[in-house]
Amino acid sequence: MKNALLSALDPATLRGRTALVRADLNVPLDGARVADDTRIRASLPTLRLLVEAGAKVVLTSHLGRPKGEPNPAFSLAPVAPELERGLGRPVRMASGTVGEAVAAEVAALEEGEILLLENTRFLPGETANDPELAAELAGYGDLFVHDAFGTAHRAHASTEGVARVVRERGGHAVAGLLLEKELSFLGDALDAPERPFVAVLGGAKISGKIDVVEALLPRVDRLLIGGAMANTFLLALGLEVGDSLVEPDRVEMAKELMDRAADRLVLPVDVRVGAEIAPEAEVRAAERTEVGPGEKIGDIGPRSVAIYGEILREARTIVWNGPMGVFELEPYRQGTVGVAQAVAIATEAGAVSVLGGGDSAAAAEVAGVTDRVSHISTGGGASLEFLAGATLPGVAALSDAEEVA
Ligand code: ADP
Ligand code: MG
Numbered sequence: 001m002k003n004a005l006l007s008a009l010d011p012a013t014l015r016g017r018t019a020l021v022r023a024d025l026n027v028p029l030d031g032a033r034v035a036d037d038t039r040i041r042a043s044l045p046t047l048r049l050l051v052e053a054g055a056k057v058v059l060t061s062h063l064g065r066p067k068g069e070p071n072p073a074f075s076l077a078p079v080a081p082e083l084e085r086g087l088g089r090p091v092r093m094a095s096g097t098v099g100e101a102v103a104a105e106v107a108a109l110e111e112g113e114i115l116l117l118e119n120t121r122f123l124p125g126e127t128a129n130d131p132e133l134a135a136e137l138a139g140y141g142d143l144f145v146h147d148a149f150g151t152a153h154r155a156h157a158s159t160e161g162v163a164r165v166v167r168e169r170g171g172h173a174v175a176g177l178l179l180e181k182e183l184s185f186l187g188d189a190l191d192a193p194e195r196p197f198v199a200v201l202g203g204a205k206i207s208g209k210i211d212v213v214e215a216l217l218p219r220v221d222r223l224l225i226g227g228a229m230a231n232t233f234l235l236a237l238g239l240e241v242g243d244s245l246v247e248p249d250r251v252e253m254a255k256e257l258m259d260r261a262a263d264r265l266v267l268p269v270d271v272r273v274g275a276e277i278a279p280e281a282e283v284r285a286a287e288r289t290e291v292g293p294g295e296k297i298g299d300i301g302p303r304s305v306a307i308y309g310e311i312l313r314e315a316r317t318i319v320w321n322g323p324m325g326v327f328e329l330e331p332y333r334q335g336t337v338g339v340a341q342a343v344a345i346a347t348e349a350g351a352v353s354v355l356g357g358g359d360s361a362a363a364a365e366v367a368g369v370t371d372r373v374s375h376i377s378t379g380g381g382a383s384l385e386f387l388a389g390a391t392l393p394g395v396a397a398l399s400d401a402e403e404v405a
Contacts, residue, residue: 003183003395004174004404006046006145015054016111020141020166021046021176022158024148024378025061025079032078037086038361039150040079042378044086046147046176047114051089056109058140059083059091059116060158061148068124080116089114097122098136106140120158127156134161138169147176149183150379152394153386163397173398178378183395185354185375186319186386194316194352195221200308200339202227203322203359206250211388212321217261222315224266224308226300226324226335233258233267234288234297242273242295266311270301272325272332283331298332299325305338312342318353321384323363333366340367347373356383 023043028035050057066074076093083091089112095101097118105115120126125133134157138144144166146152151159163173175183189197199220201209206229216223225233228245235241236254258265271288273295274281285301300308305324312318320343324335340363347353353373355364358380364370377383386392 002401004172004399004401005180006049006174006176007180008401009174009404011049011053014050014143016056017143018056018058018106018109018141019050019143019145020058020060020137020162021050021145022148022162023047023059023061023176024150025076026063026150027079029063029078034078034082037082039378040082041086042178043147044083046145046178047083047087049177050145051087051112051114054111056111057114058106058109059114060097060120060137062121062126062151062158063119064121066119066121068121068127070118070122074119074121076116076119083114083116087114091116094118098133103139120156125157127154129155129157129161131161131165133157134165137162138165138171142166142169142171144171144173145176146173146394146398147178148394149179149377149382151382152179152379152392153382153390155393159394160397163394167399172404174404175395175398179395181375182377182379182383185352186356186377186383189317189319189352189354190219190387193219196315197317198222198224198311198315200224200226200312200318200320200343201322202229202324202336203357204228204245205247206232206254207247209322209384210250210253212384213257215387215389216319217257217264220264222264222266222311223261224311226268226304226308226339227322229322230268230300231297237267239288240291240293241297242291242293244291244295244297266308268300268304269307270303271297272299272301272335273297274331277326277329277332279329279331281329281331298329300335302334305335308339309342312339312346313349315346316351318343318346318351319387320353320355321357321360321387323359327363327366336363337367340364340369344369344372356380356387
């Protein structure tokens with residue numbers, strides 16, 4: 001079943017219509033200042049399409065974790081001026097999330113105007129997916145546009161709940177431009193990858209990503225492992241890993257995966273080790289057989305970067321989740337930066353590359369390759385669940401394409 005898409009609607013049908021848009025405006029704040037506007041910028045195309053078509057836009061999002069009660073520290077108010085700047089149009093901040101006053105503000109909207117509702121998580125009903133809250137939000141528009149890929153893996157009132165109510169009432173729930181883009185990049189990579197298809201997995205823990213490993217293994221030609229995740233595999237090979245971050249209770253699982261994957265699973269042949277994982281740590285490159293007791297593995301080594309780079313240069317489809325090392329600290333940054341550069345070069349040679357994961361996106365920034373890869377997902381948890389083959393509730397609740405055509 002294909003999802004109904006905003007991009008497939010005739011813009012002429014949007015004039016004067018009130019669209020309720022769920023975006024992901026969950027940006028980091030520095031006091032009352034937006035510290036990183038990536039998600040705001042990613043939300044603009046959908047908003048621009050709607051206001052230019054003459055729709056009235058009621059915009060919702062969550063921000064942070066205010067735990068179901070109003071808290072000025074998590075207000076969406078600082079986001080409104082950023083949206084204004086991006087769109088070149090006024091964006092009004094609503095007096096609350098729902099309620100009589102907000103309903104009046106919605107009713108007063110003119111064509112092409114945007115009203116930003118206050119943080120949905122100021123209400124306990126949001127994360128509880130309370131049907132009453134969903135119904136109240138659904139009352140604001142007869143078209144629901146879901147554009148919040150970052151929360152698509154959660155069934156909340158402003159995502160899954162509202163989509164259901166809008167449809168029950170005869171309206172449509174469609175995917176916005178960002179959600180469409182995210183689903184097509186990740187979906188195409190998984191369903192119809194041009195080969196060789198190479199996945200790169202790293203990050204802190206194998207346990208948090210085991211479903212992704214399981215789901216990717218049968219699809220990929222190569223699975224390159226880095227990060228602390230690699231340490232557990234090295235331990236499973238019977239190697240000394242010193243005081244590195246490892247998950248001994250996952251060693252059996254790692255062995256089983258290595259047996260099953262044979263040469264499709266690629267592990268680092270060398271590592272960067274130090275006495276500490278610290279900004280001033282003195283590190284050395286060591287063969288993976290030469291890690292001393294008490295040492296900590298903080299990154300993959302230079303030979304591994306070269307090997308991974310060669311495999312990536314041949315790739316036509318690349319999916320990457322999780323940094324190769326503790327990229328936040330200068331001494332352990334080279335593995336991630338080296339692999340990022342190889343991904344960028346492969347992309348420039350025609351490969352499709354998709355990055356998912358919050359820290360991975362930050363790592364791409366550190367490596368300076370954000371504009372040199374095909375797509376960086378705005379959703380960490382959602383992209384992981386998608387890669388693991390899970391159905392995202394916020395997507396499952398949308399109208400079918402035929403319903404809207
Ligand atoms: P993502 O958010 O992209 O899914 P994760 O959250 O799984 O990635 O992992 C990112 C974290 O893993 C980073 O904070 C990084 O410092 C840490 N990490 C990577 N390699 C190691 C390592 N060898 N030892 C300890 N931590 C590591
Ligand atoms: Mg993370």
